[in-house]
Amino acid sequence: MPDPLLDRTLCRVRAERARTRTRIRTAAATLLAVLLATGVHLGRHSVPGERVLTASAHGTSLSATVTPDEGWIRLKASIDGIPPGEHCHLVVEDDRGTRTVAAGWVASAAEHTDVAGTALVDPDAVVGIEVETTDGRVLITARWQA
Structure with missing residues (x-):
């Protein structure tokens, strides 16, 4: 024959364990949300000295973010x-007229292309960014506005 006192005690223990698990899960989810939000926020800060150049001409547009590093x-x-x-x-x-290729690609059928690259150029000496074809035709040029 079941013991009613034992049944009530076991029900209370189970309920308390369930509440504890719920609290732990809620705390973990909250912590995860805070960490993700902080990471996204930190990831969106611009780097000191970062500059953006833009240009648009003849149906072609360019927006380039230049991030300086050490040299x-x-x-x-x-x-x-x-x-x-x-x-x-x-x-x-x-600023001496030296041109350095930072990246290369073949344009796809998609209208939009994202390209990343690097160049061994003094960050303070950059005066412009160009997109040109491998046969030397300049498609678009973006220059710093003084």
């Missing part, structure tokens, strides 16, 4: 309007 730069560029199949370079020009 060199990182580039992230968004390019629209390059004809499919074009073999292209992302070129950095410095």
Whole structure:
């Protein structure tokens, strides 16, 4: 014959364990949400000295973010309007007129292309970014605005 006192005690223990598990899960979910939000927030800060160049002409547009590092730069560029199949370079020009290829790609059928690259160029010497074809045709140029 079941013992009613034992049954009530076991029910209370089970209920307390369930509440404890719920509290732990809630705390873990809250902590995870805070960590993710903090990571997203930290990931969106711009780097000191980071600059953005933009240009648009003849159906082609370029937006390039130049991030300085110790004696060199990182580039992230968004390019629209390059004809499919074009073999292209992302070129950095410095204040002495030296041109350095930072990235290369073949334009796809998609109108939009994202390109990342690096160049061994003094960050303070950069005067412009160009997209040019491998045969030397300049498709778009973005220059620093003084």
